[in-house]
Amino acid sequence: MRIILDTANLDDIRYFNEYFPIEGVTTNPTILSKEGGDIISHLKEIRAIIGEDKELHVQVMETEFDKIVEEAKAIVALLGNKKNTFVKIPATPVGLKACMALSKEGYGITVTAVLTAAQAMLASNAGAAYVAPYVSRLENICADGVGTVADIAELFSISGTDCQILAASFKTAKEVLDCAVVGCHTATIGSDVMHRLIQHTTTDTSIAGFEKDWKGAFGEKTILGMIKG
Numbered sequence: 751m752r753i754i755l756d757t758a759n760l761d762d763i764r765y766f767n768e769y770f771p772i773e774g775v776t777t778n779p780t781i782l783s784k785e786g787g788d789i790i791s792h793l794k795e796i797r798a799i800i801g802e803d804k805e806l807h808v809q810v811m812e813t814e815f816d817k818i819v820e821e822a823k824a825i826v827a828l829l830g831n832k833k834n835t836f837v838k839i840p841a842t843p844v845g846l847k848a849c850m851a852l853s854k855e856g857y858g859i860t861v862t863a864v865l866t867a868a869q870a871m872l873a874s875n876a877g878a879a880y881v882a883p884y885v886s887r888l889e890n891i892c893a894d895g896v897g898t899v900a901d902i903a904e905l906f907s908i909s910g911t912d913c914q915i916l917a918a919s920f921k922t923a924k925e926v927l928d929c930a931v932v933g934c935h936t937a938t939i940g941s942d943v944m945h946r947l948i949q950h951t952t953t954d955t956s957i958a959g960f961e962k963d964w965k966g967a968f969g970e971k972t973i974l975g976m977i978k979g
């Protein structure tokens with residue numbers, strides 16, 4: 751499963767872009783509101799950090815068809831091109847209309863705030879590049895977030911659509927893994943959960959044990975030093 755970073759924090763983006771195999775960055779209005787300030791410069795800075803090849807997803811705020819289309823095109827022109835900049839549009843009737851129009855022109859649309867497999871099916875039929883089901887928001891209302899992702903994966907497999915699942919809204923590392931197991935293509939993950947995907951106390955104690963045993967046998971010598979003589 752491909753991994754994208756779900757934050758607009760520049761320090762976090764620099765860190766994860768350097769150390770983790772992320773394919774890009776997703777934002778939404780709430781995520782951007784946490785950073786504040788000149789959000790246009792901020793988005794351009796995100797593009798500069800991740801480079802031209804990685805994906806940047808930015809959500810429209812307009813709610814009328816013509817304005818959504820205009821805003822979507824402006825976002826892509828500002829931040830890259832149709833291949834690397836994806837426009838997030840919520841799963842509503844006007845969102846589907848905008849998705850159909852923009853995808854016909856070659857824009858990559860991420861239909862977001864998806865809570866059901868039915869919404870995902872419609873988004874796929876409307877030409878979306880991605881659908882973003884909100885896993886934790888479903889789990890938090892006693893619904894089956896991972897099961898919804900599984901249903902979408904099966905539907906997309908049956909239809910053969912090119913539309914990809916971009917699962918979002920994760921609160922636990924287990925939810926991420928569970929989505930991967932049911933065939934989710936891509937997950938966008940916030941900084942906290944991303945850290946938890948790699949951290950393990952037994953990894954740390956194992957490393958400490960290796961260092962202790964090495965030093966007990968070879969002192970301060972290193973493999974590189976031994977190779978170089």
Ligand code: G3P
Nearest residue numbers: 756777778887918919920
């Ligand atoms: O980016 C959309 C999604 O990840 C929202 O997450 O944590 O606000 O439910 P959250």
